Amino acid sequence: MKHLNKLFVALVMLAGFSSQAQDNNNPWAISFGANAVDTRVSAASSLEDQFSQFFNAKDNWNVLPSASFVNVSKYVGNNFSFGVTGSVNRLTRYVLPRVEEDPYTVVNPGDENYYAIDGVINYSLMNLIKSKRIDPSIHIGGGYTWIGDELKAGTLNGGLGLTYWFTEMVGLSWRSTYKQSFEDIREDMPSHMQHFAGLTFKFGGKDTDGDGIYDKDDACPEVAGLKQFNGCPDTDADGITDASDSCPDVAGPAEFNGCPDTDGDGIADKDDACPDVAGLKSLGGCPDKDGDGITDKSDKCPDVKGPKENGGCPWPDRDGDKVLDKDDKCPDEAGTVSNNGCPEVTEEAIKKLNDYAKTILFDTNKDTFKQQTYPVLLAISAILKEYPSSKFSIEGHTDSDGSNEFNLRLSDSRAIAVKKYLVEQGIDEFRLSAMGYGESKPIDTNKTKAGKANNRRVEVKLVK
CATH class of the missing domain: 3.30.1330.60 (OmpA-like domain)
Structure with missing residues (x-):
């Protein structure tokens, strides 16, 4: 018994280092606690009698005052888990079959040791009732039981269970199992009820980046992220994951792939040649006050239209003859257009x-x-x-x-x-x-x- 208690302590410590998760993330579970053996169910002469004193622990149950069972199980999917339970007990109360109308007699069979090992297939109903804490279940299985030095037999098992999850990892569990003996004679191995009460711990999930989202469900398992983004980060908190954000370090709207538009001209700052002043898309986000197609910062005359060839300034016409100086053969003497800006020959x-x-x-x-x-x-x-x-x-x-x-x-x-x-x-x-x-x-x-x-x-x- 001393060694069994040490095993329970080790299992508790192991479970304490586990993270919270659902069963498909944390597939393994360990349960331990006390068990009770009740032989009344096979001594009763009717179904009513079998369950009339179902919880009469004082008269009928055999309970050790220490941890007396351990169960290790693995979640296999679709609300099913498979586990193995080992339990020990000592029989000091043995219910004898009823004689006519006499009351049931409970005797001490001689402080017989009780050992059992059972396989358990468990089906959780928690998802069915849509609860996050209350976890009812049904189970079936089979095992082998030893009582004293002489009684031993295989059993077919079935029953109900209930777990209350304090967290997604730790729960308080109860399980009642009916064990039908394969022996024909009750004295060779009585069918009986075995009740289990204790703590359950889930473990086995992996969360590499420590963001509370297990790797199997984490779209970014190597870097901590947010649950709403399946574990991927959003450094600038603009609602766009870093992987899809063209500007992951500065917040911006989705229409610009997460990049800001400081001047509000509809061009993201990263693509805006003039990010601090509103401008035109055709000019890379820079303004053109005079509308001559030359950005103000490159326009030598930003307030008056002019050709690009003259730096955005209009060509001069010094002599005012409507022939621009660049085309005027006589720029300082008024002439005619037909004569290239020079006076007509009189x-x-x-x-x-x-x-x-x-x-x-x-x-x-x-x-x-x-x-x-x-x-x-x-x-x-x-x-x-x-x-x-x-x-x-x-x-x-x-x-x-x-x-x-x-x-x-x-x-x-x-x-x-x-x-x-x-x-x-x-x-x-x-x-x-x-x-x-x-x-x-x-x-x-x-x-x-x-x-x-x-x-x-x-x-x-x-x-x-």
Whole structure:
């Protein structure tokens, strides 16, 4: 008996280190306590008599004043558990069969030792009644019983039980079992009732992260979490588990996968290039006050629209001619759109050009200039520079002296000579063209000296 008590103490200590859980989490259970053996059930002559003094412990029950049974069981699923019970007792009360109407006689059979080992299949009704503490049950099983040195027999067992769970791990249990002896003669082994009362401890569950949720039900068994998230953590307490939270360390709404939107512009801070000021999604969350498609922080003129090429500022038009300076060939002088911002060439300017051109003098039958011609060419160059976007044609003409072929070549080379000199003075060569017409376009008669002098000429024309 002393060794059995030590075993009970060890089992209590083992159960004390277990965590709370349901049976499918903590599949193992140990029960221990006292048991009582009642032989009246087989001595009674009727069913009524069998149960009329069912709880008459004082007269009929055999109880040891110490721990006298231990049960080890394992939950196998669907409210079923299987266990083995070992019990000891001493029979000092043995109910004799009733003789006619006489009262039942209880005798001491000689302080006979009682030993039993039984297999138990238990079915819990706790889930059926939807209780969290009261756990009624039914059980069946079989075992083997020894009384004294001579009586021994197998038994078929069945009965009812009730456990009250103080916690999910610790409960106070009661079990009453009817043991039907396989012996035909009662004196060889009486059928009897055995009652068990004691404490039950569940254990065996594993909770690696210590969050109160067992590993088999824990979606995150290696890290402590919350029950409502199946054991997974929510560090920022925003209702989104860390595994699904794009910003697990700072709270944010579900629409942004747990990330905040500080400026309330509908763009999560992690994706917002300007998280502290509301902006546009198309610009990465940054504002654009002037609506020119350039964010304010990159816009040199954030309050007025302008192209990206000019840093968000409008292009200037210094001369106010509606041709932007970047496109204006004459940015400091008002002109027209059709003439690239430069003034249109006036008829007066064309007349002046041709008045000067008529005074261009060449050496006889050559394309070289007489000395007095250079100031005239410089004056023409100055006028052309006033109209930098206008194009002009230089035309050479001769009188009728000489052959047509010679006169055509001479007029062409003289026109080219004028163009070349003007280019040397800074006129863009692409603005000038040169062509000779020989004697084909006279403006006067070739029969007089004066007429021939008029026909030998250079003309400057505006190309439109």
